[in-house]
Amino acid sequence: MKERIVVICPGRGTYTRETTGYLKSFGQSAKDRIHFMDENRKAAGLQTITELDASPFKAKVHMGGEHASPLIYACSLSDFLCIDQAKYEIVAITGNSMGWYIALALSGALNHENAFHLIQTMGSMMKDKITGGQIIYPIVDEHWNRDTAKIELVMEAIEKAGAHVSIFLGGYVVIGGEQNKLDYLHQILPTDGKYPFQLFYHAAFHTPLMEPVSQKASKMLPDSMFQKPDVPLIDGRGTIWKPWSTDRHELWQYTLRHQVIKSYDFSASLTVGMKEFCPDKLVLLGPGNTLGGAIGQLIIQNNWMDINSKKSFIDYQKENPFLISMGMEDQRKLVC
């Protein structure tokens, strides 16, 4: 019997210096589709994905939306196509932040052409100047257990600063807002290791500041691009979009309106993924595995399989990992 998996698509900021050449190493499975993307980008006067992947990492280039978004999509797509579907049954797909667009693509709710178009368009919305920014701050203790006092503190600080929760990200909260408000948060939030930490090249995604982007995107990208997914999708609120009951207009509306301007609750998405599908494994697509920590924290938060601390999570992962990160070579082998 096949093992049942929930696939998780990563968000922005996952293609880094460390993942340079990811497509060169693992992009074979999506060769044709990457070729399509390259051709389209070339026609638009943009550097190809393949070239970007092969060139030395430059934050300013590789982390800018118009490059990072399609680059990450290409990597995730390659990983997804590499999954041995004779061995694994994909029961649901979810993602974090921009990972939602990738999830739409991988589930069939957007075909490859439309997915690329949407991802490239959304990634290029703030090419010249990004609106606002994001900082990330932990809400767990050193054992990755939720710290109620920290949660209260950060929520109060966000309100005081007039900023917004951008993403509920497991043991972290990503805060979005205008830069002066984020600067204020830097002042009032107690330093916790390297946090609060500004996510460079990130705009105030999933906040009301994105209203113009959402309005513009809604006009540029019609609902006819969308279709029912082939596999259940879990969005950034924890809503499940099922193959037979999905209304494509509603899916379009959620994608280009709701999730652009309102908080993205990755914690809810993954919790729903675990509880409503009870998969045998979670598979995190590359590039990299920066989302792995947040996923581990959510496993702990839900006391899933009695995993209740960072240590027990790490121990569990050693033997027969529940979370397979395709960005990690040894774990990648388990699914490819």
Place this chain on the structure above:
Amino acid sequence: MDLRSRLLKDEGKCFYTIGSAGHEGNAVFGKVFHYTNMAFLHYRSGAFFLERSRQIPGTTPLYDMALSFVASSDDPISGGRHKVIGSKKLNIPPQTSTVSSHIPKAVGAALSIDRAHSLDIYERELADDSIVLCSFGDASVNHTAALSGFNTSAWVRHQGGYVPIVFICEDNGLGISVPTPENWIRDTFANRPGFEYIACDGLNLIDLIQKSKEAESFCRKNRTPVFLHMITVRLMGHAGSDIESGYHSLKEIEVAELNDPLLHSARILIENKCLSAEDILTLYESSRITVGQVCKVAALRPKLSSGERVMESITANRKKQSAPPVPNKKDRESVFGKEFDRLKHPQHMAKLINYSLSDIMIRYKNTLVFGEDVAQKGGVYHVTANLYEQFGVRRVFNSLLDETSIIGSAIGYAHNGFIPIPEIQFLAYFHNAEDQIRSEAATLPFFSDGQFTNPMVLRIPGLAYQKGFGGHFHNDNSLSVFRDLPGVVLACPSNGSDAARMLRTAVREAYENGSLTIFVEPIALYMIKDLHQSKDGKWNFQYPDVDEEIPVGKFKEHGKGNALNIITYGNGLYLSLQARPGIEKKLKKKIKVIDLRWLSEIDIPKILKAIGTCENVLIVDECRRTGCHGEGLLANLVSVSPKPLNIKLHAAEDSFIPLGEAATVTLPSRESIIENALELVNG
């Protein structure tokens, strides 16, 4: 899910198998009625729960329901205490074995909506334009509690009141093995005054959608009851333990199975070209695998493993709130009017309770006083006099003559932020409605892990000793019905000063901690002013300062004597204090009398401490010997006391109360207390 629960039961992992098979039409109600409409559900409402969950992103209904099947402590609604369909987020208070005892409170919740809006109750939880849903089976319709709920709705509606409720009768034609007479439901409800009757076909999704939208719209616009009659089938027997072949032929079972709503739904989807047969089978198969996997994982989750954990939720309350400030002089003067100057004069208990109720209603804007004759008449004993004039008909009103309706409505009001202070006119009348406290109100925090509470103070004038009035039904002297209710507070003051302060405590506890107090007022002491002789005024008391309270469980010691301790409450305290001089005179020693005041949460170690070195303990209990509180107190004192006690229970005989001069002959009296005391001490 139903099938899986049966399979899990065979593995010894599931403990509840009453399912929703055949009642899948419920899913439509879950979709059509917005989740802000509070729903009191039948136990076959799994499909409703699943579909309503889809209205709120991030919910995990399959997993949560699986957890409840396997009684896991992770179950988010009951914490593993029972398989209930419930959710705070989804506005579904949990019901357990809902024969129909939930119907009166559902009606109460419906009544609360417009009242909370017009009174602008700050604490209200239900949206002002919301309605209430209440579902039940066709056999349950015949139950007295159901009839009480229907009658209350019609009674209120008859007078033009708002009762925004949709009764959903899920008619599968069977009450376990007994068939419902053909057309019984339709013929009973189709022309019932005050009800809009709508029938729908539970096997036809399209009809269900149309009719439930019609019901929703009618109820919301007119704010009047709708009776939505869903005709359906029951599949897989009444429960896992029910062998249907024992009372149905194979052919009858097969006919029901052929009418499986899932098959009809599949047919409708194919006929309307929504899905192909193959699509449907694929969908069914993937759902089957998912449900199987979810149940498998849920079965591994932890269970409650200790009595302590089980009992954590008995008085749990997750909605903590601080009481409003005590009323200021200006507000009190304005409400009390010319009576304000009389507050400083000593008064009897009925008057002091009355004053206390006024102050409580000033302080807690969400309190309601209702019951039989409590408004214009001010109650049989005038304990609620003037409240109607002071606070108006929206807060002080007469209810219909039905105790089930009174308590049920109170529970419903409490679901929407009110603190009801209903009155049951006489203790004996409580018994026809006791299930509303015993099975419903008392259990709500327990089965919802403190997420739902129904705070209230139920006032009951009662007990014996009314001179020459009433006979048994106005002098009932048994409180045993309240002895074994976990979490329910039982108060029984003996004088006005205590009563006023205890009532304040009870209401504050209700407000802050969601507690439920039964407040028994000894009728015979209502108007008593004297203790030892005529006009001594020693049972008239000063109205205590408005901020004074007596904490739950705090008893009072009268005297410091060591020759004998009398432990008592209510009329027993009054009589024991009357007896004290006689006892002390005969013994030539001083004694102590302890007034328990609160009959629940009796602190035995503290009582023993109060008894101190005294060895002689006489428990005087005015209630019938069998099952009286004194019985339990005696057992507890003996078993906990480190030293032997010379202890005796002097209680009323196991008799009903006769009329006239014989009214008190079976009860403890001043003389009998003296006699028993001397006998105990002198041997």
